Amino acid sequence: MRPQRFNFAPWLFLAPFLGVFAVFTIWPLLRSFVLALQQTYGPGTTAWVGLRNFRFLATDPLFWTAAFNTLQYTLGSLLIQLPVALGLALLLNRRGLRGRGVLRLTFFAPSLVGLPFVAMLFAPIFEKRTGLLNASLHWFFPLWDPEFAWMSEYVMSALILAALWIYAGFNMVYFLAALQNVPGELLEAAAMDGAGPWQRFRHVILPEIAPVAGFVTLLSTIGSFQMFELSYILLNNGPGPENRGLTVMMYLYQTGFLTGDLGYASAIGWVLALTLMGIALFQRRLARRYENR
Amino acid sequence: MKSLRERFTRFLSPGALVILILAIASIVTALVLPRTETKGIPFWVSAQPHYESYRPIVAEWNARHPDRAINLMLIHGHALERRMLTGFLAGTPVADLVEPNSSTAAKGFAGPLESVGYYDLTERIQAEGLLDRINAPSFAPFTTRGRIFGLPHDVHPVLLAYRADLVEAAGIDVSTIETWDDYFRVMSPLMRDRDGDGRPDRYLLEAWDANAIATIILLQQADGQLLDGDRPTVNLPRNAYILARLVTWFTGPKRVCIDINQDSAIGHRQRLEGQVIGCLLPDWRAGQWKRENPGLGGKLKLMPLPAWEKGGRRTSVFGGTMLAINRRTEHFETCWEFAKELYLSPRLAEQMFRETNIISPVKELWASSFYDEPDPYFSGQPSGRLYIGQAPHVPVRTSSPYYAYALQAVCNVLAELRAFADRTRTYDVSTLQAEAQRLLDREQRRTEREIERNVFLQADS
Numbered sequence: 001m002r003p004q005r006f007n008f009a010p011w012l013f014l015a016p017f018l019g020v021f022a023v024f025t026i027w028p029l030l031r032s033f034v035l036a037l038q039q040t041y042g043p044g045t046t047a048w049v050g051l052r053n054f055r056f057l058a059t060d061p062l063f064w065t066a067a068f069n070t071l072q073y074t075l076g077s078l079l080i081q082l083p084v085a086l087g088l089a090l091l092l093n094r095r096g097l098r099g100r101g102v103l104r105l106t107f108f109a110p111s112l113v114g115l116p117f118v119a120m121l122f123a124p125i126f127e128k129r130t131g132l133l134n135a136s137l138h139w140f141f142p143l144w145d146p147e148f149a150w151m152s153e154y155v156m157s158a159l160i161l162a163a164l165w166i167y168a169g170f171n172m173v174y175f176l177a178a179l180q181n182v183p184g185e186l187l188e189a190a191a192m193d194g195a196g197p198w199q200r201f202r203h204v205i206l207p208e209i210a211p212v213a214g215f216v217t218l219l220s221t222i223g224s225f226q227m228f229e230l231s232y233i234l235l236n237n238g239p240g241p242e243n244r245g246l247t248v249m250m251y252l253y254q255t256g257f258l259t260g261d262l263g264y265a266s267a268i269g270w271v272l273a274l275t276l277m278g279i280a281l282f283q284r285r286l287a288r289r290y291e292n293r
Numbered sequence: 294m295k296s297l298r299e300r301f302t303r304f305l306s307p308g309a310l311v312i313l314i315l316a317i318a319s320i321v322t323a324l325v326l327p328r329t330e331t332k333g334i335p336f337w338v339s340a341q342p343h344y345e346s347y348r349p350i351v352a353e354w355n356a357r358h359p360d361r362a363i364n365l366m367l368i369h370g371h372a373l374e375r376r377m378l379t380g381f382l383a384g385t386p387v388a389d390l391v392e393p394n395s396s397t398a399a400k401g402f403a404g405p406l407e408s409v410g411y412y413d414l415t416e417r418i419q420a421e422g423l424l425d426r427i428n429a430p431s432f433a434p435f436t437t438r439g440r441i442f443g444l445p446h447d448v449h450p451v452l453l454a455y456r457a458d459l460v461e462a463a464g465i466d467v468s469t470i471e472t473w474d475d476y477f478r479v480m481s482p483l484m485r486d487r488d489g490d491g492r493p494d495r496y497l498l499e500a501w502d503a504n505a506i507a508t509i510i511l512l513q514q515a516d517g518q519l520l521d522g523d524r525p526t527v528n529l530p531r532n533a534y535i536l537a538r539l540v541t542w543f544t545g546p547k548r549v550c551i552d553i554n555q556d557s558a559i560g561h562r563q564r565l566e567g568q569v570i571g572c573l574l575p576d577w578r579a580g581q582w583k584r585e586n587p588g589l590g591g592k593l594k595l596m597p598l599p600a601w602e603k604g605g606r607r608t609s610v611f612g613g614t615m616l617a618i619n620r621r622t623e624h625f626e627t628c629w630e631f632a633k634e635l636y637l638s639p640r641l642a643e644q645m646f647r648e649t650n651i652i653s654p655v656k657e658l659w660a661s662s663f664y665d666e667p668d669p670y671f672s673g674q675p676s677g678r679l680y681i682g683q684a685p686h687v688p689v690r691t692s693s694p695y696y697a698y699a700l701q702a703v704c705n706v707l708a709e710l711r712a713f714a715d716r717t718r719t720y721d722v723s724t725l726q727a728e729a730q731r732l733l734d735r736e737q738r739r740t741e742r743e744i745e746r747n748v749f750l751q752a753d754s
Contacts, residue, residue, distance in 0.1 A: 008304050008305075009309060012313075013309065013312075016316075041403055045405060047748045056746060061739060062739075123557075127559055128552060129563075149503075241705065243701075258400065259403065259694060260378065
């Protein structure tokens with residue numbers, strides 16, 4: 001029997017990725033954990049502080065403000081964005097709908113624009129007095145205060161609205177793909193059994209699209225937890241009055257690159273990474289339980 | 294005998310072979326591409342107007358000193374900050390000469406004194422008498438723990454620019470204005486609601502709790518303070534008093550301020566429409582307005598800021614830039630000679646004033662006649678002379694990497710205080726001051742805690 005030759009090809013093709021992954025992901029990850037246990041002023045000037053960065057983080061009011069804001073944004077995004085995306089997908093999935101292609105492009109188009117551009121676009125829209133949103137609302141509802149301070153007192157609402165514009169169409173595409181894979185015979189059978197539109201949605205469509213819905217929820221949660229550019233640009237490079245627009249990522253950036261404390265920033269990064277890991281595991285567990293039912 | 298192709302395809306498919314060849318070709322091409330060599334001592338500048346005014350002087354220097362040429366480079370402010378700090382921290386290349394603004398400069402002071410990336414110029418500045426020649430408060434943003442790390446480029450006093458066309462049309466005489474109370478009283482007829490929508494058509498001052506620039510300008514004018522060296526002084530009673538007064542300007546029955554976007558086209562449009570009468574205007578912003586909002590030309594006049602109390606300070610300060618020398622430079626003497634020639638140059642002072650409205654910090658140049666020329670943008674007033682008149686009185690600032698943190702803390706208190714006033718319908722200064730003090734005490738503790746975390750600063754102090 002001829003001895004089996006070692007196949008170089010897969011390793012050769014994987015080598016560039018593995019090299020880049022090791023240098024730019026694994027090594028920084030390990031290094032950032034070491035950094036989280038230090039206070040630094042450049043690699044030449046470091047002081048070992050042990051778990052002090054994490055202890056400080058646990059009682060840092062700014063971190064908790066950022067965490068609360070991020071959670072608020074994430075929940076707002078999920079509870080508004082995903083139903084809207086699903087609604088749009090259901091709308092586009094209707095039989096005999098005319099202009100489906102144009103509508104799909106229209107809803108999806110905002111996500112083709114980068115987040116920084118969206119932020120710059122929404123900044124004048126949310127302005128007091130002169131902003132399109134306040135001016136329109138005042139026009140339709142004269143009692144609406146044209147000085148309604150979106151960008152100083154209702155920062156999270158403004159961010160959720162801006163994010164809705166970008167991501168609703170993007171998530172809609174996932175839902176639409178899932179809806180198009182729902183077997184027609186199941187729906188027909190349900191209809192023949194006398195199921196109304198709501199019952200068909202509740203008992204046929206929803207279980208069928210559940211894996212995709214779970215995936216979209218997870219992606220949106222991770223994306224929302226990592227939100228940075230939108231608030232950073234919309235709030236003119238700062239956290240906004242009373243830190244109302246401060247997110248965990250923005251705090252990490254401020255600490256690492258404005259205050260120059262890379263050690264503390266690494267600690268924040270690790271807490272964020274572990275939180276996201278926990279959410280991902282929890283979501284997977286939920287999904288499995290749902291699938292096994 | 295197997296062909297070469299067969300030998301290779303034993304391990305790799307033809308497609309894989311093509312990818313491999315392309316990868317090798319790309320690497321070789323990248324390696325052999327010619328590198329653009331820059332000649333001369335690098336000098337990073339981030340402000341376009343500065344770059345334009347330095348070019349002729351650098352060209353002259355290079356003609357006189359071909360062996361010690363300066364390579365002037367314009368790079369974006371964010372890029373300058375990142376590259377400079379990364380260079381200081383990690384040893385990557387940084388220009389021998391850099392021109393950071395005051396907030397960027399302060400970020401270089403976070404570590405121990407011996408690790409600061411700028412050259413310590415204290416002895417040179419003292420020995421060569423520059424402390425007497427240059428306006429003293431201008432050194433403050435570039436000084437940490439008693440050491441000076443840069444030559445100041447400017448003074449940046451703040452005056453009040455007001456809509457002279459509207460004020461004069463209303464028959465208002467501004468000569469009697471000495472304090473902010475006088476200003477709001479004298480100008481109050483301009484706040485009438487002419488279109489009957491229940492709101493004033495104009496407000497008297499551009500300032501708001503979300504406008505950190507206006508807040509810090511007014512706080513510093515009133516001798517409020519955020520830090521004393523690296524020690525936070527956020528909860529000074531004076532700060533609480535000023536914040537309380539400001540809230541009564543922003544909300545309630547005596548509201549006189551409006552929130553206008555600082556640098557946007559919308560903001561310029563609102564100013565042009567006369568939605569605001571007075572703005573806090575540092576000299577550099579006057580130059581910026583001339584470029585960005587020429588329509589205001591001939592409609593504005595300048596006056597010293599109204600004081601907080603009679604006999605009080607009539608100006609404030611905002612912004613600032615320094616010329617620093619990289620600690621690792623091998624050409625210190627050339628850099629130092631060039632820095633002095635550039636910043637002390639009468640020619641630069643004139644060019645800078647004409648192009649940017651920025652006045653020089655060099656006191657002996659303040660008598661120059663170009664500062665007395667009538668400025669059509671400010672209705673023929675000699676804007677240079679008016680700014681110089683206040684230059685010696687600008688408040689002394691503190692340079693600290695925690696300045697931004699402390700400023701944010703104070704701005705947060707201001708926003709909370711305004712919300713408190715609106716919620717409780719409390720608009721009297723003494724009640725607001727008590728609440729401001731409580732909130733500032735909380736922020737003081739937080740700022741102290743944040744600074745105490747920096748083991749390097751603690752060790753130095």
